[in-house]
Amino acid sequence: MAGKTTIKDIAKSLGISPSTVSRALSNGPGVGGDLRERIRKVASQLNYVPNSSAKSLRTRKTKTIGLIVSDIRNPFFLEFMGGVETVLFPREFKFIVCNTGEDSKKEEIYIRWLMEHGVEGIISSPYQDREGNNNGTFYKKAMNSGIHVVFYDRLIEGISNIDSVTLDNEQAIMNGVFYLKDRGHERIALCLHKRGIYTIEERYSGFKKACAILGIHPDDRWVLEDMVNYSVSLDKLRSILTLADRPTAVISTNQYLNETVVRAARELGLDIPADLSLMGFDDSSLNELIDPPVTTIRQPVVDMGKIAATLLLGRIDGDRGEQTRVVLKAELLERCSVASPAGK
Amino acid sequence: MAGKTTIKDIAKSLGISPSTVSRALSNGPGVGGDLRERIRKVASQLNYVPNSSAKSLRTRKTKTIGLIVSDIRNPFFLEFMGGVETVLFPREFKFIVCNTGEDSKKEEIYIRWLMEHGVEGIISSPYQDREGNNNGTFYKKAMNSGIHVVFYDRLIEGISNIDSVTLDNEQAIMNGVFYLKDRGHERIALCLHKRGIYTIEERYSGFKKACAILGIHPDDRWVLEDMVNYSVSLDKLRSILTLADRPTAVISTNQYLNETVVRAARELGLDIPADLSLMGFDDSSLNELIDPPVTTIRQPVVDMGKIAATLLLGRIDGDRGEQTRVVLKAELLERCSVASPAGK
Numbered sequence: 001m002a003g004k005t006t007i008k009d010i011a012k013s014l015g016i017s018p019s020t021v022s023r024a025l026s027n028g029p030g031v032g033g034d035l036r037e038r039i040r041k042v043a044s045q046l047n048y049v050p051n052s053s054a055k056s057l058r059t060r061k062t063k064t065i066g067l068i069v070s071d072i073r074n075p076f077f078l079e080f081m082g083g084v085e086t087v088l089f090p091r092e093f094k095f096i097v098c099n100t101g102e103d104s105k106k107e108e109i110y111i112r113w114l115m116e117h118g119v120e121g122i123i124s125s126p127y128q129d130r131e132g133n134n135n136g137t138f139y140k141k142a143m144n145s146g147i148h149v150v151f152y153d154r155l156i157e158g159i160s161n162i163d164s165v166t167l168d169n170e171q172a173i174m175n176g177v178f179y180l181k182d183r184g185h186e187r188i189a190l191c192l193h194k195r196g197i198y199t200i201e202e203r204y205s206g207f208k209k210a211c212a213i214l215g216i217h218p219d220d221r222w223v224l225e226d227m228v229n230y231s232v233s234l235d236k237l238r239s240i241l242t243l244a245d246r247p248t249a250v251i252s253t254n255q256y257l258n259e260t261v262v263r264a265a266r267e268l269g270l271d272i273p274a275d276l277s278l279m280g281f282d283d284s285s286l287n288e289l290i291d292p293p294v295t296t297i298r299q300p301v302v303d304m305g306k307i308a309a310t311l312l313l314g315r316i317d318g319d320r321g322e323q324t325r326v327v328l329k330a331e332l333l334e335r336c337s338v339a340s341p342a343g344k
Numbered sequence: 345m346a347g348k349t350t351i352k353d354i355a356k357s358l359g360i361s362p363s364t365v366s367r368a369l370s371n372g373p374g375v376g377g378d379l380r381e382r383i384r385k386v387a388s389q390l391n392y393v394p395n396s397s398a399k400s401l402r403t404r405k406t407k408t409i410g411l412i413v414s415d416i417r418n419p420f421f422l423e424f425m426g427g428v429e430t431v432l433f434p435r436e437f438k439f440i441v442c443n444t445g446e447d448s449k450k451e452e453i454y455i456r457w458l459m460e461h462g463v464e465g466i467i468s469s470p471y472q473d474r475e476g477n478n479n480g481t482f483y484k485k486a487m488n489s490g491i492h493v494v495f496y497d498r499l500i501e502g503i504s505n506i507d508s509v510t511l512d513n514e515q516a517i518m519n520g521v522f523y524l525k526d527r528g529h530e531r532i533a534l535c536l537h538k539r540g541i542y543t544i545e546e547r548y549s550g551f552k553k554a555c556a557i558l559g560i561h562p563d564d565r566w567v568l569e570d571m572v573n574y575s576v577s578l579d580k581l582r583s584i585l586t587l588a589d590r591p592t593a594v595i596s597t598n599q600y601l602n603e604t605v606v607r608a609a610r611e612l613g614l615d616i617p618a619d620l621s622l623m624g625f626d627d628s629s630l631n632e633l634i635d636p637p638v639t640t641i642r643q644p645v646v647d648m649g650k651i652a653a654t655l656l657l658g659r660i661d662g663d664r665g666e667q668t669r670v671v672l673k674a675e676l677l678e679r680c681s682v683a684s685p686a687g688k
Binding site: 027089092106109113114291 | 384386405408411416417419422423425426427433436438439440441444450454461523603606607627628629630631633634635636675
C-alpha cells in the first residue's frame with residue numbers, strides 16, 4: 001500500500017520547491033495561475049489530501065480506527081465489537097462506530113468522515129447491492145491516502161488486495177442442509193436477507209450446492225428473499241407455511257430470522273419441531289432458552305473481531321506482506337428445533 | 345462551563361506576549377528558565393492542554409464524541425448506541441466507543457484518551473464502587489477543558505452540575521415488588537450486580553422501600569450481590585433456591601440475570617412459574633420466546649440514547665442553561681413468568 005502523498009512528493013514530481021507547492025495549495029501569494037493549476041492537478045492525481053488539519057491528524061497518529069457495521073441492532077456486532085476492543089485497548093487504540101444500516105450512501109459518507117477525521121485504519125463489513133454496486137472506489141481512495149482497510153464478514157467485487165476475515169458461509173449452510181437431509185427433510189425453505197450482500201450470496205450458493213449434491217429439489221418459492229422488515233418477513237413465511245405442500249424445515253440465516261421463524265410458527269399453530277424443523281443461524285445466548293432450544297449454526301464472532309483488529313494493527317505497524325484472507329469455520333450446535341418430518 | 349484555555353489566556357494572565365508563551369511551552373529558544381517555569385505553572389493551573397495537535401483538533405471541531413459504556417457485551421448498550429447514532433448522524437457527528445468493563449482504571453484511561461483525541465463531548469455511564477470511589481475528578485477535568493459531559497443510566501457522587509438521563513430505578517423495582525405481592529408473594533429474592541453502582545443502589549433501595557410499605561420482610565440472605573460472573577451467580581442462586589424455606593419469587597435487575605435465573609431454575613428442576621416466579625429486568629426481543637415468556641421491567645433504552653445525544657449536542661451548540669436531569673419511567677411487561685405461589 002502506498003504511503004500518503006506529501007507536499008514534497010508533489011514538488012519532486014514537478015521539479016519545483018515544496019514551499020511553492022504549499023503556497024499554491026493554500027492559496028498563498030507568489031504562484032502564477034498556470035503553475036497553480038498544474039500543482040493542483042498533480043496533487044489530485046497523487047491523492048493529496050489538501051485539508052491541513054486532517055493531514056496533521058494523520059501524521060500525528062490518531063491511534064483511532066473506524067469500525068463500519070451494517071446494522072448496529074444486530075447482536076452479531078455487539079460480539080464483534082467486544083472482540084475488536086480486547087485487541088485494540090492494550091495497544092491504546094480507540095474505534096469510531098459507523099452504522100450504515102445497509103445504506104450505500106451512508107457508508108460512503110462515513111468513509112469520507114473517517115478520512116477527514118484522520119483514522120489510521122478502517123474495519124468494515126461492506127454493502128453491495130444485487131447489481132454488484134458497492135463503495136469499492138471509496139475504500140480504494142481511503143487506501144490510497146494511507147488508511148489501511150480490513151474487511152470482515154463480507155467482501156465486495158472489484159477489490160481483491162485487501163485483508164479480510166470471513167466465515168466459510170457456503171460450507172456452513174451446506175452442513176445445515178446435510179443435517180436436515182439426514183433426518184429425512186427434502187422440503188426445505190431458506191430465509192435470506194438482501195440479495196447481493198456477500199454473505200447472503202454465499203449462503204444461498206451453499207444451499208443450492210448441497211441440494212444438488214443430495215439430488216433434492218426444493219420449490220423455488222421457498223427461497224424467501226429480502227427478509228429485513230419484521231411484518232414483511234412474517235407475511236412471506238405465512239405464505240409458504242400455509243401451503244398444502246408446505247416445507248417441513250426452514251433454514252434461517254441470521255439471529256433475527258431465527259426469532260421470526262419461531263414467531264411465525266407459533267402464530268400459525270405449527271409446533272417446532274413436530275410440525276416444522278428450524279435450522280438457525282448465529283447464536284444469541286438466549287437461543288438455548290427459547291421454546292424449543294434452537295439448533296443453530298454458530299459463527300465464531302468474537303474471534304472474527306479479534307482477528308480483524310489484529311490484521312489491521314499489523315498493517316498499521318508496517319506489515320507490507322501479501323494480503324491475508326482468513327476464512328473461519330462455523331459450528332453446528334445441536335439442540336431441539338430439528339426432528340424428522342411426520343411419516344419419516 | 346468554562347471554554348478551553350488558550351495561549352492568549354496564559355499570556356494575558358502573566359502580562360507577556362503570546363509568542364513567548366508559545367515558545368516556552370514548545371521548548372523553543374529565547375525564554376529564560378524562571379519565566380519558562382512560571383508560564384508552565386500558569387498553564388497547568390488553567391488546565392491548558394499542551395499537546396498542540398490535540399489542541400488544533402479541539403479548535404477545528406472534530407465532530408466526534410466519546411461514548412463510555414460499562415459492559416460492551418450487554419444488549420442494553422446495543423440499543424442505547426442505536427438511539428445515540430440516530431441523533432448524531434444527521435448532525436454529522438461520530439462516536440468513539442469506550443468499554444470500561446466496570447474497571448475504574450480503564451475508565452480513567454479512556455477519559456484521558458478522549459481528551460487527548462479532542463472529542464467535543466462525552467456520554468458516559470460512570471462506575472462507582474461500594475466506597476463511593478469514582479472518576480469524578482477526571483470528568484471534571486474534561487469539563488474544565490471545555491468537553492461537555494452527559495451521564496446516562498448512572499450518576500456518581502460528587503458531581504451535581506451535569507446533564508443526565510436515567511431511569512426511575514427505585515419506582516421500577518417498587519412496582520415489581522407490588523406486582524408480586526398482588527399475586528401473593530412475600531418471600532422475594534433480589535439479584536444484584538455490583539453494589540455501589542448508582543442503578544444497583546437505587547434498585548436495592550426500591551426493593552427495601554416497597555417491602556417496608558407492604559410490611560413484608562424478605563430474608564436478608566435472599567439479596568444476592570455481585571451477580572457478575574455466571575458460575576458464581578449460579579452458585580449463589582442454587583444456595584438460596586435449595587433452602588427448605590426458599591423464596592417463591594426472584595427479581596432480576598438486568599437481562600443477563602433474567603437468563604441466569606431461568607437456567608438455575610431449570611437446573612434445579614424448578615418450574616417457572618409453578619415453583620418459582622421471575623420478575624425480569626430489561627427486555628431482549630427473545631424474552632417473549634423463552635419458555636416461559638418472561639414478565640419483565642422494560643427500560644426505554646433507545647429513547648435514553650436519543651435523549652443523551654440530544655442533551656450533549658445542545659451543549660455543544662452553545663446551550664449554557666441550567667442542568668437537565670431527565671428521569672424516565674419503566675414499563676412492566678406482563679408475560680407468563682409470574683404466578684401465585686402454591687397454597688395462595
